[in-house]
Amino acid sequence: MKEKVSTQRIVFLDLIKVIAIFLMVANHCVDNVTPMERAEPWYNLWGSVYNSFTRPAIPLFVMVTGILLLPTRMAMGKFYKKKISRLVTPFLVWSVLYNLFPWFTGVMGCEPSSINLFFKWAEPSQTFSDALKNICMIPFNFSAFAVQMWYVYMLIGIYLYLPIFSAWVEKSDKKSQRIFLGIWMVSLFVPYLRNFLTQNLWGECSWNEFGLFYYFAGFSGYLLLGYHLVNYPLQFSKMKKYLLALVAFAIGYGVTMIGFKETTAVPGQSEEMVELFFTFCSPNVALMTFAIFIVCQNATFSNAKLNGFLIKFSICTFGIWMCHYFFVGPIYLLVRSLDAPVLLKVFIENILVLLLSFVFVLIVRSTGKWGKIIMG
Template sequence: MFAVVCCHCTDPFNFFPGTSPDIGAIKFWGAAYGALLRPCVPLFVMITGALLLPVRGEASTFYKKRIPRVLFPFLIWSVLYNLFPWITGLLGLNSQIILDFFPYAGEDVMRQSFSVALEYILMIPLNFSILAVHMWYIYLLIGLYLYLPIFSAWVEKASERAKLYFLLAWGVTLLLPYYNEYAADYLWGTCSWNSFGMLYAFAGFHGYLLLGHYLRNLEWSLTKTLAIGIPMFAIGYAVTFFGFRHMTALPECTDEMLELFFTYCSINVLMLTLPVFMIAKKINVRSETIKKALANLTVCGFGIYMVHYFFTGPSVMLVRLIQIPIPLQIPVAAVLAFTASWLLVRLIYRVGGRGAKYIAG
């Protein structure tokens, strides 16, 4: 959860508006931390697979328990994010403040118009807006929840070898972003009238679901984990960091090119993620205080994801204002945003009673 907040604190660095004498350092550290934190989303999916596969009980029971706790907070906070520019206008604030909160914001948002906000709100059933970029994951999460009981039926009956073969096929698909960018648009039967190629059913985030399930019961010694994990992580990081820096240096860099080496379903991000998951399994928390804090974070985690994007931009502004050294600005801002988000969600649970789950998940 902290890695996700920290990752979003890199946005004001990688998408720094205007000029600055420190622009080189700002861009460098944005890329350095951005590459380091790519495992954050795959880890979420892997943990979901590790904890929920195979699904127990009826699919209808699973859907009834999971979907509402995701859907209602998602709708509430999506509306609030989209209303934010209009509210700043009502308060008489300069439109520049919107960029301080949301580095991606475009010209329409800067108008601080209710009609623009309403247009974004009406689009929520179809996709996220430029003001709620992090909500892309919730569409994915709902899709994974819908798919889990179906996928679970196979996982429950499949042998370890069959699961491994699935993961190997999925691993091949992690090379597709680079094939499509550097070789050709189409592969294995895809064409202008068909987007569903030969390995389509093996591609995507459900590979991380199965990987989390598969690795949960795979035990390596600490020596083996480090011997395999450290070189794997180093190679994955080098590809991610230098690839991103190369793309952002190109004058013709498009949005798709910019995100190419940051793509979650890519081989280099897998190489970053797998060692982190395996090393995290070795951690044995003994402190009761830390256990209680982590238990509370488990309850508040989804709510933190919902609200944290309101705090990342201001936190970055604050660390710049108090002149924290640039190499430390992103983690310090992340600590501030994470703490503020956690406190807000704890307050929601404290005063919201049973209804808090519909606000904070």
């Protein structure tokens, strides 16, 4: 997540970014659980309970982006040069490293199976030609060795769109923004309507994929939601805000967890159905995201040391995003031998991966200008 230079730091945004990166790493730690452990009868229950908590991670990052970058008053070309270049450089460096890694294991004399210690679900190949093929595909999509990079493609798209969206946001009033958010909220139901009602929804068909709510759908709603909640905060007591957040999170989490659990309990489900209730742009995930945001926005920050830690950790979140997947597999190998439930082992893995990635990013950033560029 890129930050706009400001003389006044919004501390609660640092808290949101730390929570979001924790949730994101948690999601990838659950992904690394072995097929044998996934076959255990109770995996579907605890996997659903734990993994459902992670879904607000990406929307929270996008909301922070909206707060920090809306409205932008830079010329479009200058904005692209300054902001997108800060994303592209670390993205390319780390994408190349991830895709070269299988080839490196072969150079070092490791067995092809060693690749799956780091990337559990990737097809192991140690040939340079396959690595080069994946690298050549970087302009078009991520590989199985750089799965987390999907987010950067999306984020670059948001940055390309942001100066255009920003012009409207700057001129819009509270009512206009709420109308946009209202239409966006309707669009959040599209994944469910498309699956349970009709695949060709509101004008979508074999020759048209851009339906009625297409231009209001997606992550742009989270961009505006973050901006809107900061500029037009809820006008009632903190206790009522917390109560609202509790209810919103309970409903959103309940739908996410139960929906995912029931869907994945059916053998042979398609990947699309498995991910349906985990969709980031869905009403249940939006409710969870809104709840976490409201709690953080109204939190009190009076401890200088805690504030300093949050700021330092927040600055490292993009770098953690880039590098953490190299630590997920080895750390899980370390904790899997513990005499503890898999859920506890995954939580311990989550903490260790996050802390190790944080320390690694700090070390690299401390090397100077290029260290900071590589880590974003």
